[in-house]
Amino acid sequence: MAVAKQQKKKDKWVNRVLLLVAVILLGLGWYVSRLWKERNASFVHYAAFGIDIPGGYNIHGIDVSKHQDIISWPTVGKMQVENIKIGFAFIKATEGLGNVDKQFRRNWKAVGKAGIPRGAYHFFLATKSGKAQALNFINTVQLQPGDLPPVLDIEQLYGAKPEAMRKEVKAWMQAVEAAYGVKPIIYSYVDFYEKYLGDDFKAYPLWIAHYLQQEKPRIGRDWIFWQFSEQGNVDGITSKVDFNVFNGDSTAFNALLIK
Numbered sequence: 001m002a003v004a005k006q007q008k009k010k011d012k013w014v015n016r017v018l019l020l021v022a023v024i025l026l027g028l029g030w031y032v033s034r035l036w037k038e039r040n041a042s043f044v045h046y047a048a049f050g051i052d053i054p055g056g057y058n059i060h061g062i063d064v065s066k067h068q069d070i071i072s073w074p075t076v077g078k079m080q081v082e083n084i085k086i087g088f089a090f091i092k093a094t095e096g097l098g099n100v101d102k103q104f105r106r107n108w109k110a111v112g113k114a115g116i117p118r119g120a121y122h123f124f125l126a127t128k129s130g131k132a133q134a135l136n137f138i139n140t141v142q143l144q145p146g147d148l149p150p151v152l153d154i155e156q157l158y159g160a161k162p163e164a165m166r167k168e169v170k171a172w173m174q175a176v177e178a179a180y181g182v183k184p185i186i187y188s189y190v191d192f193y194e195k196y197l198g199d200d201f202k203a204y205p206l207w208i209a210h211y212l213q214q215e216k217p218r219i220g221r222d223w224i225f226w227q228f229s230e231q232g233n234v235d236g237i238t239s240k241v242d243f244n245v246f247n248g249d250s251t252a253f254n255a256l257l258i259k
Contacts, residue, residue: 048081049243050233054216054226057245059253060084063121063227065092066103068237073107073114075236086234087253088117088246090151090207094136095123104140117257119148121187122172126160130171137172138179147258150176151207153187154197162196169197173204182258187227190219205256207244223247224256 043052053060064071076086089111092101104120111118122137124130137150152172157165169186176184186193186201189209207225210217217226225244232243246253 046081046084048079048233049084051229051231051243053084053243054228054245057247058083058249059087059246061088061090061117061225061244061246062086062232062234062237063090063092063242063244064103064107064237066101068239068241069103071103071107071110072236073110073116076111076234077114077116079235086116088119088148088244090119090121090148090244092153093120093122093141094133096125097128097132097136099136100140108141117146117148117253119151119185121151121153124152124154124169124172125158126154126156126165126168127158128168130168130173131175133168134172134175134179137176143180143182143258145258148256149182149185149205149258150180151185151187152176155188155192157196165196166200169201173201180258185224187225190217194219 042055044055045052062076076089079085089107091104091107091111093104093108094100108118108120120137120141120143122133124133141150143150152169154165154169160168173184173186183204185205185207186197187207187209188197193206193208202221206219206221206223207227208217208219208223209227210219211228211230217223217228224247226247227242227244229243230240232241234241
């Protein structure tokens with residue numbers, strides 16, 4: 001009788017272990033399936049654009065500079081593949097203390113005529129005065145109602161100390177915000193932002209570059225634009241171009257535009 005009781009206890013324990021293992025395996029299978037779906041179903045390949053484009057975003061755009069040479073903006077504006085079209089464009093305007101992108105004025109005028117919402121950005125040199133760089137941008141770019149807020153592109157230290165770089169970035173942001181009456185956007189890539197900018201700039205809207213993860217950029221803070229590829233093709237542009245999505249709907253996008 002004692003042996004039978006012990007066997008019964010043992011069988012009961014084994015059944016519980018087997019049940020627990022089954023639950024764990026089912027849970028693991030569900031988690032792996034979900035990850036697989038996120039990584040594979042969230043991106044769709046568009047042959048005409050030459051890249052995979054993330055799903056779940058309704059507003060798509062590009063950013064350009066002199067490296068794209070002469071752009072046919074009417075052709076860009078007419079391109080549409082299924083529900084994907086170019087809904088905004090950021091144009092490089094200035095760099096450092098006195099440089100103006102040689103295609104800026106042409107691009108700025110032509111993209112406006114094409115009816116594509118436009119924004120201008122400044123490429124920041126961390127070793128130079130932030131206020132002086134802001135004046136270069138302000139003297140070059142005339143923003144109008146319907147344009148996107150100004151953007152500061154900060155990607156490298158160029159040998160500057162991080163604290164000195166942050167001081168000059170703040171000077172640029174403050175001068176530009178005072179000039180246009182709108183909070184500027186910061187553009188950077190994930191590692192640089194997290195290592196050198198972080199909480200000091202969390203009050204500013206973020207445009208983040210990250211190409212290594214398909215579901216969304218790997219960053220803890222909120223962001224409004226995501227540059228997910230630098231290998232896109234667009235009608236009217238002869239070279240590869242950066243692709244971006246806006247993190248929101250048309251109402252949020254329109255609210256972002258300068259009034």
